Amino acid sequence: MELITKDLVKKVIKPRPEKAYKGNFGKVTLIGGDAHYGGAILMATESCVLAGAGLTTVVTAAVNHTPLHSRRPEAMVVDWQDFAQVEQAIESADVLLVGPGLGDSETARKLLHFLLKIRRKEQWLIL
Numbered sequence: 001m002e003l004i005t006k007d008l009v010k011k012v013i014k015p016r017p018e019k020a021y022k023g024n025f026g027k028v029t030l031i032g033g034d035a036h037y038g039g040a041i042l043m044a045t046e047s048c049v050l051a052g053a054g055l056t057t058v059v060t061a062a063v064n065h066t067p068l069h070s071r072r073p074e075a076m077v078v079d080w081q082d083f084a085q086v087e088q089a090i091e092s093a094d095v096l097l098v099g100p101g102l103g104d105s106e107t108a109r110k111l112l113h114f115l116l117k118i119r120r121k122e123q124w125l126i127l
Contacts, residue, residue, distance in 0.1 A: 022074075025054030029093035030100070031080070031115065033060035033068075034108060037101030042068055044100040045075050057089045059111070060101075080111055090115055095124040 002008070016025070028048050033041025041060050048056050049072055057076040058068060065077045078085045090096065096119060102108045119125060 022054040025052065026094045027055045027057070027092055028053040028095045028097065029057045029059060029089045030097045031059040031086075031111060032098065032100040032102040033058070033064045034101055034103030034105055035061045035063045037103055038064040038067060040101030042071060044097060045072050048097070049074060053095075057093070059086050059089055061107075080107065083114065086111070086114065087118060090118055091120070093123060095126065097126045099127055 030041060030044055030048060032044065038061070041058060041064060045056060045058050045068060055076070056072075056074070057078060058064075059078045059080045060068065062079045062081070065079070068075060068077055076089075078089050080086060096115065098112065098115060102112070
């Protein structure tokens with residue numbers, strides 16, 4: 001185990017360049033948040049943004065869009081019924097986080113099957 005010191009933090013966490021775009025710091029797509037479990041995807045999105053992820057896209061049920069934008073307007077939102085936009089969100093991501101509030105509906109199963117079919121091998125997949 002290593003002790004976290006100020007020197008270690010300064011070595012690991014560097015200031016971001018002034019002329020950087022959020023997409024320069026990674027692209028994360030989160031998939032989850034069935035109509036009954038919107039809080040789970042909202043909390044996961046907040047964690048992702050606050051942890052320093054760059055461009056954050058959330059694929060979730062339409063009922064979650066307004067609450068999500070109210071709490072995290074910097075996150076992009078995609079309706080998980082729109083598979084063309086879902087595909088674009090998956091393909092552009094460096095990291096895929098799947099599960100918070102996903103549920104076990106038919107839509108959730110189709111979404112998971114679709115994701116596993118089209119994701120790139122080099123993408124990080126967190127289930």
